[in-house]
Amino acid sequence: MRLRRRVWVLVAAVATVLVAAGAAVAVVTWDSGDDPATLILREYPAGERPAAPPISGELLDGGALDLADLRGEVVVLNVWASWCGPCRAETDDLEQVYQETKELGVSFVGLDIEDERDKAIRFMAGRVSYPSIFDPAFETGLGFTDPPAPVGPPATLVIDRAGDVAVAVYRQVGPIELEQAVRRVASEGAPPDG
Template sequence: MMARRVLAGLLAAVAAGALVGCSNGGTKFDWRSSCATTPEGVVQCPPDKRPAPTPISGELLNGGSYDVQQDRGNVVVVNFWGSWCAPCRAEADDLESTYQATKAAGVRFLGVNTQDGRDNARAFERGRLTYPSLYDPGSKVALGFQVPPNATPATVVLDRAGRIAVVIRKPVRAEDLRPIVDRIAAEPPSGT
């Protein structure tokens, strides 16, 4: 069962990589030449080179629906996770503490549960995370990103205009994530 999940995750990553050439307002967005990637796998896009806003919507894990448009004007931190993922369990407290510390500054968090069963995902989230999560067992949300997350866990920070500012392709810790979120939140609004 675990091997199938790993294989499905790898296939989703390959498919996401194939979408790098998605259009951005009619022009091809080449994130590799527009954004810088650190040796640790953190992709940072400068404000003047960020891709057009990424549409994110779907069914919430605990019912209802979500559309990122409702959070336009806020920084949105999107975390891809699965209950089957040990690094996801390890980073959950860091994500929650960063959410609690930054929400008053106009920062919203959204989880995207991937390759998972709803009951397992709900059990994982219960008592751990207070922000909402999309239920995306087929990993379709990741395929919409012009800078693909390519991993689980992965965390994407959208600026107030909904553009990708940072993609972290590894588990996060509060002491690393908080400065990134604070920096993006402190940017002057543009295109909101």
């Protein structure tokens, strides 16, 4: 009986290691044909970065914003919705990283998708100081090619000063990994004059 239990414990341990190894491979392998539902994280090397998707629209609190107007800054684009649990969990961390990096020429922009405006405004009130584009039908998703559009929130893109995607995260992002990525991209400096 004890031997049988030990065998099952060993089988479970081996299975856990294999699953973890598979997850690690999923993090480091990705091409533009991959399904975003299976993606976790992608860092693009400088010189091999795709252009950020064209994103513009009406802000939650009125006015409008076009990401192209932020060229020359590092932009953190966070795709979120007020009904999304992981989005709610990462909101305070996003604001913290924004406050700690904005002096480096970093802007944060939210992209509120598949949501109701009044619920989104109530959720964000007093929690974040950066703007959010309101896109209830996720029409901006049509502009994504590489990286692919997220299948749902949350997702976060770190866009370099040239307007290219340096990092794409298709899950809740942690404050340490986000701040490290933002600081790394911000340290690359301004794009060359072209």
